[in-house]
Amino acid sequence: MxxxxxxxxxxxxxxxxxxxxxxxxxxxxxxxxTNHHLFQPLLYQVATAALSPGDIAVPIRAIFSKQKNVKVVLxxxxxxxxxxxxxxxxxxxxxxxxxxxxxxxxxxxYFGNHAWEKHAPGLKTISNALNIRERILMSLEKADQIDNVEERQKYLNFVVIGGGPTGVEMAGAIAEIAKRNMMRDYNNFSPEQTHVYLIEAGPRILNGYDESLSQKAVEMLEELGVEVMQGTPVTQIEHEKVVLENAAIESPNIIWAAGxxxxxxxxxxxxxxxxxxxxxxxxxxxxxxxxxxxxxxxxxxxxxxxxxxxxxxxxxxxxxxxxxxxxxxxxxxxxAVEREPFQYLDKGSMATIGRARAVADIRGLKLSGFIAWAMWSVVHILFLIGFRNRLHVFVEWMWHYFTYKRGVRLITERPYD
Ligand SMILES: Cc1cc2nc3c(=O)[nH]c(=O)nc-3n(C[C@H](O)[C@H](O)[C@H](O)COP(=O)(O)OP(=O)(O)OC[C@H]3O[C@@H](n4cnc5c(N)ncnc54)[C@H](O)[C@@H]3O)c2cc1C
Structure with missing residues (x-):
């Protein structure tokens, strides 16, 4: 047996x-x-229209098609x-x-605030990513059609809650969309009118990293135009509104990345x-x-x-x-009566910030900027499952790097209809 x-x-x-x-x-x-293995580290690129879902997900059955001792059950x-x-x-x-x-x-x-989930979705599944992508793209479409500046502003606000690696990556990528990449395609507003907020309750973003890298990350995000709010707890989230201790931000684009x-x-x-x-x-x-x-x-x-x-x-x-x-x-x-214990070998950590910036801590070696981003890119390509995906993601990144264009700007649902 x-x-x-x-x-x-x-x-x-x-x-x-x-x-x-x-x-x-x-x-x-x-x-x-689900029927697929998902490469979650690149989900934010699906949410920000840089990659397609098929680039970062592989059917589990396909992974084991040649391994005869595995039965896959959905x-x-x-x-x-x-x-x-x-x-x-x-x-x-x-x-x-x-x-x-x-x-x-x-x-x-959501730390017990279950009602917040529907106003501020997290980024965990392909459908979360597509939902966030639709909202971002649809917001820009709405903003392009509203002439009243005050009425328009909420569609140009983007709020990411949680300053861990996912929040940092998401905020950087949204800033690229909302302040650079696609701006020439819209005539009704300027990049200065878009606001990307990264809100962190703790004293600093990337708190698992060395303090110098957190500071570098803040600088790089600010260069991209992100407004980094550290030591700022969110007190309430309602429909299209984030409430802070001394302020409130209206936005249909609220993304939860906090724990x-x-x-x-x-x-x-x-x-x-x-x-x-x-x-x-x-x-x-x-x-x-x-x-x-x-x-x-x-x-x-x-x-x-x-x-x-x-x-x-x-x-x-x-x-x-x-x-x-x-x-x-x-x-x-x-x-064995006493089994071997598990021991973790820490090979380092990295977080990317926009198109060609990242921070990395590789066994005490602290890197930031382009070199960290190049390392981040190589590591993420290598760990993607499937040659087709690796090749496709590499080509998409090169295309994006040289042209600043995001390929997957599709709206298929209409979140505000
Ligand atoms: C947006 C995002 C970005 C991230 N970025 C990075 C990064 O840059 N670097 C990094 O190292 N880590 C990153 N992570 C964390 C990393 O993805 C996780 O640590 C890793 O996926 C954990 O692996 P796991 O096998 O424990 O769980 P998962 O990879 O989450 O897999 C769990 C699986 O279980 C399935 N499942 C869940 N419940 C059930 C159930 N009841 N019945 C059947 N199946 C079920 C799910 O469908 C899923 O396929 C990121 C995570 C997210 C969400």
Whole structure:
């Protein structure tokens, strides 16, 4: 009898685990509620009309078409029944496992303000990105048709809440659209009339980075025309309005990028969690007292050797997937009384700011500007799954770099009709 390995989630962690089990004598069932693996780090480029969804998403079935020990199931897991060793899907199907790898990621954290979500969508899925893209493009169309300056202004305001890497990347890309790229296509307003706000409640943006890089990021964003508001908590979000302690900004373009909370599946594991609902696991990534259940990636809380929580980024998820696959592949490691603990190798972090600027911290080496952007571009191209996608994204970036043009400016829904 082969070991039945069930993996929940075809994101960075789940895909890595399944791929590294290609030669293992196990049956793998990989379940995802979507049919595609999504390269989330480039989602903001879909939201800002630089790339198409197909450039950054690949059908999970296509990834495993040649790996015969993987069965791909499209379905949403709603519950893990630890003691029965099975999972339940939304349509009430149950799937048994010998070993379970929970890699279901996270979702945006509205810190208890659930009503804010519909006014300020987060950027997590292809449909989020397309929705944001439609709103940005539609706003500019509206602004082009309104002559009254006061009435028009809200359509020229863009608000990004949360100054982590996603918020910084989003604000930089919107500033390029709203202040440079497409301005010659509109006659009714000038780039000076558009405002892009990046709002951060904490004292500085990119707070996981060295302070000097946060400062560089502020400078680069300001050069692009972004108004960076640090130490500025949002107190309320309403329909087309963000309220701050001493001001309010009207805009139909409000994007939420402020922190994540674990996926609902984690609750059903009935395990100790941190404040963001992420599972607290044993050093080998398994659940305490349940050695056959592992949790990896954004769904888990783990600390590094200095006691700092590991960041919710793709390399952490992939390295954890690699660790779990190694245990599953080797019965002697899997059955050991004390299993090898997971150790994170920090290869650095990067965030891009517009067309040819970025900040990077590579093992203590702090870089900013064009060189950091070039490194960012190479790393992101290399990690994209599929040769076709790599080639296409490379060509699109070169085209964008030399022409300043954004190719995917399509409005298919009409958010204000
Ligand atoms: C906009 C954005 C930008 C980012 N930029 C970067 C970056 O530049 N660099 C970086 O390193 N990291 C970045 N990240 C973070 C990175 O994407 C995550 O850390 C990484 O995706 C986590 O991997 P994971 O496998 O834990 O989860 P994910 O990759 O999120 O995968 C989870 C999978 O589980 C599936 N799923 C969820 N719930 C269920 C369910 N109930 N049933 C079945 N399937 C389910 C989902 O559909 C998804 O496919 C970014 C994230 C976002 C949102």
């Amino acid at each position: 082969k070991r039945e390995v069930v993996i929940i989630g075809g994101g960075f962690g789940g895909i890595k685990t399944a791929k590294l089990l290609a030669k293992a004598d196990v049956n793998i069932t990989l379940i995802d509620k 379905g949403e897991v709603v519950e893990v029944l630890k003691d029965q060793k099975e999972i339940r899907l939304k349509d009430d199907r149950c799937i048994k496992f010998d070993t379970l790898v929970v890699a279901c990621g996270a979702k945006y954290n 994540v909370v674990a996926n609902a599946v984690i609750k059903t594991l009935d395990v100790e969690t941190d404040r963001a609902g992420r599972a607290i696991v044993a050093p080998d990534m398994s659940l305490p007292r349940h050695r056959d259940i592992f949790v990896i990636g954004d769904a888990v809380h783990m600390k590094d050797a200095d006691g700092n929580p590991l960041p919710a980024i793709a390399p952490v998820a992939m390295q954890q997937g690699k660790h779990v696959a190694k245990l599953i592949k080797n019965p002697s490691l899997y059955d």
